[in-house]
Amino acid sequence: MALRGVLRLGEIGIRVLDLDLARTHYVDRMGLIEVMCDEKERKIYCKAWDEHDHHSVVLREADEAGLDYVAFKVYDDQTLTDLEPKVEAFGLEVAHIDAGVYPKSGRRLEFILPSGHRMQLFAEKEQIGNTLGTRNPGVMPDEGVIRGFRINRLDHCLLGGPNIDECGRLFKEVFDFDLSERIEDEESRESLALFLTCSTKPHDVAFVIQPEPGRFHHVSFLLESATDVIHAADLIGKYRIPVDVGPNRHGVTRGNTIYYFDPSGNRNEVFSGGYVHYPDTPTLTWDTSQMGPAQFSQDNVPRESFLTVVT
Ligand SMILES: [Fe+2]
Incomplete structure (x- = not known):
């Protein structure tokens, strides 16, 4: 089977107790790239260098640590359309999230797993690339793009x-x-x-x-x-x-x-x-x-x- 359908864990939302300490840890120490910050919502959006999508990690300040949600990226919008009735037939209630509610993202389906976790599916997210471009890209970005834990x-x-x-x-x-x-x-x-x-x-x-x-x-x-x-x-x-x-x-x-x-x-x-x-x-x-x-x-x-x- 060629890789279609669900592609990968495309985004994870993590609750942190202190956003500034989280930034020091995930961005300054580990070397994730902070691509966007929402001061009002107390969130920062990060990516690793070799990901093309706008972001993959969302850190949100909250009273309790833990997982906000996992969001898997699917191949295309038709995949979302095809999966929705199957998730419902499995017995899970599916909620619709409009495009843009999650920044840089197309529409999402959301449901609660039998384990109690909030899971989403999405097909579209703005791509900003890995700094190498897509024509004659070379193998490694400029110094400073890969930092921290690499x-x-x-x-x-x-x-x-x-x-x-x-x-x-x-x-x-x-x-x-x-x-x-x-x-x-x-x-x-x-x-x-x-x-x-x-x-x-x-x-x-x-x-x-x-x-x-x-x-x-x-x-x-x-x-x-x-x-x-x-x-x-x-x-x-x-x-x-x-x-x-x-x-x-x-x-x-x-x-x-x-x-x-x-x-x-x-x-x-x-x-x-x-x-x-x-x-x-x-x-x-x-x-x-x-x-x-x-x-x-x-x-x-x-x-x-x-x-x-x-x-
Ligand atoms: Fe692991």
Whole structure:
């Protein structure tokens, strides 16, 4: 299948407790590019350098940290039209958001996932490019465009909540995702985490079982190489950014990873690598007898905080 339908996690809205501290973290330290600021709404809009769309991360000041919404970009407007009745037939109520309500964006469909998260679909967003142009673009932008952790793009998110098997069924049956990996309880065989892809990436979204709906486990950004993960780790140490799990490799997805927290307690990840998923790649299953290697395969030690700390 050529990549059509749902393309990727195109935008994530994150609640932060202090917008100025968030700007220091996401823009000054991590190196995302601030493209727009709404002082009245207390929001800043950011992108990574190699994304063409106007923005991919929206930080909003609020009383509570956590996830505002996830918005997946679809191939075209007809895809939105085709998906709406399918989402409704699945049993979710779909709201319509007019073009322009979300800045630089075309119309959106919005619904609440069985896990309690607010999800949107959109087809259009103003494109501002990656500074290289589209004719004879070269391979890297001018110095100063790639800064901080050298983030290439927004990659995926991990959401915590109940009913994750229902979420998996929605993404598979309605959005045409594949289940790339699954973690289950060794005894009961109940799902503890699901990893779903709409591309050749090991995952574009993942769900982990949590008793409370709508919880935010992490947002993840792609780096070019494992060397860049170590470079990011050096900056994380230099700026005293709280670390959840130092540089390691996931068993699930095989990504080279580091986890840390923003000033509001939202978990972030930067990673590189991971295998290539094709539509005929079989689902990989891990169980709770192997939680160490599944989570962090270089020391095989499962982290309690990794499963319990969410915003
Ligand atoms: Fe991740």
